[in-house]
Amino acid sequence: MTGYSFRVENIDTTTPHSARMYDYFLGGKTHYGVDEEAAEAVISLWPNVRTCARVNRWFMRRGARWLAAEAGIRQFLDIGAGIPTEPNLHQVTQAIAPETRVAYADNDPIVLTYSEALLESTPEGRTVYLHADATDPESILSAPELREALDLNEPVALSLMALLHFITDEERPYELVEALVSALPSGSYLMLSHVTADLDPETWARLTETLKQSRRGMKEGQARSKEEVTRFFDGLELVDPGVVVAHRWRPGDDDSPAGVDDAAASLWAGVARKP
DSSP: OTTOEEEEEOSOTTSOOHHHHHHHHTTOSOOOHHHHHHHHHHHHHOTTHHHHHHHHHHHHHHHHHHHHHTSOOOEEEEESOOSOOSSOHHHHHHHHOTTOEEEEEEOOHHHHHTGGGGOOOOTTSEEEEEEOOTTOHHHHHTOHHHHHHOOTTSOOEEEETTOGGGSOGGGOHHHHHHHHHHTSOTTOEEEEEEEOSTTOHHHHHHHHHHHHHHOTTEEEEEOOOHHHHHGGGTTSEEOTTOSEEGGGSSOOSSSOOOSOOHHHHOEEEEEEEOO
């Protein structure tokens, strides 16, 4: 499905903001009228966008729990953290292992404003926030805050939740992921989710065309097929069940989404180990 694309805003308090729109989709309160208007326009074209956002949050929690409880990971690097929405990744993982250390990274000033909520940590663990750009891996990997919080000689779980569809092919997303994974030792993991047009192509075609025409100073993004999303895991060992629609990744009896079909989710997700 290469070629399906949508648009994401430049940061401006007078224009819709992707992080605030995502907050609106999740039923949060950190958004403004302009974000609500834009979000409702998306909902009118893609009524299931709220479901997609909620399934994405569920997958983050499910994947993080598995990494902490089953894989024994005690260090996490979450890039594209977004506006804090409880429970955050550090709350999920530190509830299982209080000594867990988490580094969040984002380059949105709106996230920086709310970063204090990301810095609450258990006494045994550590939580830090880096103001850094996902398209510049070195700005993240060389950040003093990262080096102080995480030991890159020990396994780290790299979390890229609903981030890579904001990075077009021209921005070389596969090379960015490879650079980040290459900096991590054997035994580390990659966890990611990514929107797709595979499961509801007609809706995505309408959404794409409308957003292309709307302009509004927005930056281009890109939905990808299952094959394209799976490529991000090249060289890694996929954890069963592999790359699947997000709500189908090891669902349990706790907080699994109920009554969600694949087209409503429209989100590929997976977890893989670095050998």
